[in-house]
Amino acid sequence: MDRTKLLAARYRAATDRPYLASALYSLTIVPASDVPTMGVDRHWRCYVSPAFVAATPVPELAGVWIHEVAHLLRDHHGRAARLPASAQGDPARINLAQDCEINDDLLADGLALPAGRVVPGDYGLPRGRLFEEYIAGVPPRPHAHDCGSGAHGVARPWERPGAGTPGVGDVEAAALRRAAAEAIRAHQRARGTVPGGWSRWAATILEPVVDWRRVLAGAVREAVAWAAGAVDYTYRRPSRRTAALRGVVLPSLRRPLPRVAIVVDTSGSMGEDELAAALAEVTGVLREVGVRGNRVSVLACDADVRAVSRATSAADVTLAGGGGTDMRVGVAAALAVPERPQVVIVLTDGLTPWPAEPPAARLIAAVLGDAADPPAWIETVRVPVVRPGG
Missing domain, CATH: 3.40.50 (Rossmann fold)
Structure with missing residues (x-):
């Protein structure tokens, strides 16, 4: 795998969006030829396809880095587990709804993403909503891009949680989310250039609403x-x-x-x-x-x-x-x-x-x-x- 290219893309993502730097550098890279593109598990391991890295320009790889870490920062796997039982049987559909939530913000922020990314408008859905609100409007698609258990909560065959692949525990993950939320607030005070989706997310972390x-x-x-x-x-x-x-x-x-x-x-x-x-x-x-x-x-x-x-x-x-x-x-x-x-x-x-x-x-x-x-x-x-x- 072209590790230099992959790390250059992460450096670009962290430099352009410094409020996400701590989260981005907490991801453990795991090369995996059987993962379609890039995906994450719930312990912040990032599985990367060497072929995908070779075929994707650095600006788009930077966008994918931010996309994958967004699943973890927004606790998508935890939120997916709280869905009604009737909505939990289709991980691909959940993943598409989550991608709508994330990509809506990333594209509005001017980030480049690879072809095939989905946004709410693809399904005639309004912008600026949470994935829980999108699921009902997303049709099933059996071969959708799979971001892994760090998104929908269901472990995939290409995930390797064994020895040699350190991960992030729940306590550390909560600390990373709070650190990112505080960095977003600081960035807003200094420059005022944070997308609305990230701003709302930071508010839920720093000013939590009771479930x-x-x-x-x-x-x-x-x-x-x-x-x-x-x-x-x-x-x-x-x-x-x-x-x-x-x-x-x-x-x-x-x-x-x-x-x-x-x-x-x-x-x-x-x-x-x-x-x-x-x-x-x-x-x-x-x-x-x-x-x-x-x-x-x-x-x-x-x-x-x-x-x-x-x-x-x-x-x-x-x-x-x-x-x-x-x-x-x-x-x-x-x-x-x-x-x-x-x-x-x-x-x-x-x-x-x-x-x-x-x-x-x-x-x-x-x-x-x-x-x-x-x-x-x-x-x-x-x-x-x-x-x-x-």
Whole structure:
């Protein structure tokens, strides 16, 4: 491999974009004739095709260096792992969406990239979005360029994580991301010439936004654990101490699984995509903690309860409505059944009246957007909403 040419391209990339220099020089070069062009694994090893280096001019190689390190700086493999399960089965499609996110910024920054690179406009998609927003608009392409597990998270045959190829650990990777973000901020103050995508990325590192999925999952798990904390006696499984007492059967203690009701706001102001994402998060967490089947009911509600269903996943839910909004009706209906739930989760945009006082159940509100605040006594999780053109 023409290592001199490859290193000259990295030097050019680091010189022209000094805020990325530390990250670029943290990549370990691994020659690999079976890699299509260049790719990275999640431990910052950069696999390089000798034939690709020979055929590609230095300016374009410099652009590819920045493209590959961008996958790692933006934690694409970590973000891919947090995608819904339905979106994780096509690594090539994920990679294309990620390339749209990166190349959009690189080309706007005047970088040269090899032929065949993809941008959002290739699929009629808007510029300046994250790859999670692009996936739905990217068609499957089985032979797309593969940037490796450092992008989509799935290990490739040409990756060689064995001895002799040192890598970067998670703690060091986090430090490299923060150092790059701080360098971007310093570069902006000195020259003000950083592409918008990199500027927004730096802001998320230096001023992190709490991941609503983790917050919602934590709230649901904690509420279920709280509701299950009450124990009761049962004779279905006699106490182990029964054997010591002739003619006496002692009950054992049991910790029953709670019942959970999910009240879904289906009024006209609700966005279907965000609503489906929040509902999938809730039902997924409930499955993880063992609450499923007939222990979960979902009520579709606008100004009235339109549909009630038992749910084991978001796909089982029938949503109906589209009129006004009054979540008090949904909460009251959820608690009116003979086997009343111990936990009620409301998915809404917040533009609704709320009960005047706490109900006899744990109440969680997953509020889509920031239009309104529920009462202070309601445990609230904010779910960000991306509006068209926003």
